[in-house]
Amino acid sequence: MKFLTTNFLKCSVGACDNSNDNFPLRYEGSKCQIVQDETVEFNPQFLLNILDRVDWNAIVTVARELGNQSLPVTKPQFTHQNGDANTASNLTEDELAVLQDLHVLLLQTSIAEGQMSCRNCNHIYHIKNGIPNLLLPPHLA
Amino acid sequence: MLPTPYVTCDYEKVYEPSEDSFLLLDSLEDEQLFLKDRFKNKLTVVSEFGPGTGIVLTFMMQNHIPTMGNSLYFGLDISPWAVKTTLETAKKNDCDKSYLDCIQTDLGSNLRNNQVDVLVFNPPYVPAEKVPLVPADEKDIHTWLDLALEGGKNGMVVTQRVLDNLGNILSPDGVAYILFCAQNRPEEIVKDMIDNYSWKVELVKQRKAGWEVLSVYRFSRR
Numbered sequence A: 001m002k003f004l005t006t007n008f009l010k011c012s013v014g015a016c017d018n019s020n021d022n023f024p025l026r027y028e029g030s031k032c033q034i035v036q037d038e039t040v041e042f043n044p045q046f047l048l049n050i051l052d053r054v055d056w057n058a059i060v061t062v063a064r065e066l067g068n069q070s071l072p073v074t075k076p077q078f079t080h081q082n083g084d085a086n087t088a089s090n091l092t093e094d095e096l097a098v099l100q101d102l103h104v105l106l107l108q109t110s111i112a113e114g115q116m117s118c119r120n121c122n123h124i125y126h127i128k129n130g131i132p133n134l135l136l137p138p139h140l141a
Numbered sequence B: 001m002l003p004t005p006y007v008t009c010d011y012e013k014v015y016e017p018s019e020d021s022f023l024l025l026d027s028l029e030d031e032q033l034f035l036k037d038r039f040k041n042k043l044t045v046v047s048e049f050g051p052g053t054g055i056v057l058t059f060m061m062q063n064h065i066p067t068m069g070n071s072l073y074f075g076l077d078i079s080p081w082a083v084k085t086t087l088e089t090a091k092k093n094d095c096d097k098s099y100l101d102c103i104q105t106d107l108g109s110n111l112r113n114n115q116v117d118v119l120v121f122n123p124p125y126v127p128a129e130k131v132p133l134v135p136a137d138e139k140d141i142h143t144w145l146d147l148a149l150e151g152g153k154n155g156m157v158v159t160q161r162v163l164d165n166l167g168n169i170l171s172p173d174g175v176a177y178i179l180f181c182a183q184n185r186p187e188e189i190v191k192d193m194i195d196n197y198s199w200k201v202e203l204v205k206q207r208k209a210g211w212e213v214l215s216v217y218r219f220s221r222r
Helices: A003-007 A014-018 A044-053 A056-065 A093-108 B019-030 B032-039 B055-062 B080-092 B141-147 B157-169 B186-197
Strands: A033-036 A109-117 A124-128 A131-133 B044-049 B071-077 B099-104 B116-121 B170-181 B199-209 B212-221
Touching (some): A003 A109, A044 A093, A131 B080, B019 B212, B032 B170, B044 B055, B055 B071, B055 B116, B071 B080, B080 B099, B080 B141, B157 B186, B186 B199
Parallel strands (some): A131 B099
Antiparallel strands (some): A033 A109, A124 A131, B170 B212
């Protein structure tokens, strides 16, 4: 499961829907096996569009849990990212470097094996062979 | 006409692409311009509930539906065999470059609210006494396959759960493509969604397939 996917998954337990702690799930760094796929190509425009959309706090939280402490607390802003001018063509070298780092984290990093839990109900989910299993046992479904 | 993905797998475990799958492919082909225009240069989050073999998601990735290099694809299936097969089908069709993750889960129950821009759903629509219980054992392949087909009363039990939750699933501009058979009584369902829940619903495609009449409807906010 790719790192960016953690930004879309919440706990499936219905009772947690009214909690603010059902997202993001808590990833157990010591139990997660991380892999990098360097063949995923860098596309700065795609990264800008992704950044537009993500919950940055959740990105920072999960990155820390998985051992990456380097992200800034606030979402990086790009000088040319104003309104319709959300284009990658005028980025400075520094900005491209920031996007390149985010590319490595969000798109090249995957959790191959691992474990995560809900911050609200503490239910534990597993990732095996890169596939998260979020199916609940019958008594919770 | 757009190319169709190459699919080969064990059809004892995963539903074999049939007329319904192909109607969905043709519908999405027809909808290309509509989707491009709707999402323009923005990131689009595509989710398919119950991808089975992965033929539809792979078709979308292959043909850059809705947008070129700007989409995230998620395949959510209750069957462990389907999630694996969806990833394999994508790989066999050289879609490794696309952003695809597959998750074993029950419909959209673990998706953060209001994130899906394009939802595709070919549900278990066959009327049956009841929806099968989720098997405890991965090897219970017959039940996993039944889950892909049997939709309980009027074949609508599973689809209705998605319709009831559509407002939480879709992003503000989100659209859903959902397939029905005639026994689901889609006209009544569509009327209810329009009259009582203020959705905009349009018939995308309808086709007679053997003894079945299948249709694909597009749902969006008014």
